[in-house]
Amino acid sequence: MRRDVFQAIADPTRRNIINLIAHQTLNLNAVAEKFDISRPAISKHIKILTQCGLIIIKKEGRERYCEAKLDKLNEVAEWIEQYRIFWETKLDALDNFLKTNQND
Template sequence: MEKRRDVFQAIADPTRRDILCLIADEPLNLNSIAENFDISRPAISQHIKVLDESGLVAIRKKGRQRFCYIRPQKIKEIDEWLEQFRQHWEDRFSQLDQVLTNLKDENNEK
């Protein structure tokens, strides 16, 4: 049985977030990913395993190499969850903008 990890557990680690950024534009093989970090190849493999188990990446073999592909649907799930907070903060910033505008108007009237 395949083990599944929580998506948010997977993105909690900065190295895993960096790996996702690396493969966002194009799939990379494991060695190409590892070259971007100052940690061991086995450590990178473990990070990729967590990303795979969370469903954020897919690993496909091409010849003798394994390539990591981002799975956009899982990224979209994160974005949808974050949307509730994005709207909250946009509302808060709009309120702050209004307060600042009011203060500026009051100062201009003096």
């Protein structure tokens, strides 16, 4: 199954994992300890985040560490930006309309 960054951030647990490892690289056990869900569930979320390119797993000895690669979030920012511009234009037009018709 092809996954994308939008699917990754759709889930609140995955957003929390991203936020957690954005500040520091953590091993899988340290990530799992921060959540009240099972270790297999965390592993599934980590797998999805890895498939989406938001994190990478680095092996150091027997440990596996999660490291954030947040440049993929630019896709989300670009998608949102088009709608911000759209609505900003519409609201500016409404503001201009109200100002010009205020004295009528």
